[in-house]
Amino acid sequence: DQQVKQNSPSLSVQEGRISILNCDYTNSMFDYFLWYKKYPAEGPTFLISISSIKDKNEDGRFTVFLNKSAKHLSLHIVPSQPGDSAVYFCAASVSGTSYGKLTFGQGTILTVHP
């Protein structure tokens, strides 16, 4: 039972354009969401997060949008750069627990072409 799903295995975008990565979840208890970026042969690195009390969070070129009614979040990267080419994972958690366990999606491979 995949509680967090990234239905697009890959996305190809031209440099300078917008990249939109999508994520859906089924567990209504999730109230904290994160995006991670992973380069080959490295561990995932934290990118941006959002709490369910917000519907948008921005950090430079990265914006995460949360639609609680649709159980959907998206990551927008504007403008996209070749260095953004990586695998992007969304993750979800239930706050207030004592262990901060994350449930990850399958990942989306983003390729930004020069």
Place this chain on the structure above:
Amino acid sequence: NAGVTQTPKFQVLKTGQSMTLQCAQDMNHNSMYWYRQDPGMGLRLIYYSASEGTTDKGEVPNGYNVSRLNKREFSLRLESAAPSQTSVYFCASSDLGLAGPYEQYFGPGTRLTVT
């Protein structure tokens, strides 16, 4: 400040052999985690330790054991390796606050092949 370190980086085992993957963090985090990453599956939680002295099963614990040796170190043991345990293993750590869960910091991973 090295963050999260893992050893070894690569390992090849024969079916039935045992090994221990080591993980250490220098961020004074309370919580530590072990994940495996397989193609098309994302990262799946094997075991976690909310704090020193406690460990709990995650999503895919079968075939693994863990030890939280102290606050810094969290090891993962494969007692009798199977080809299905061929994967990339990541250790992570995080701290928790009143605001809720914080992001996890990951090590560079161990690529394990079981033949």
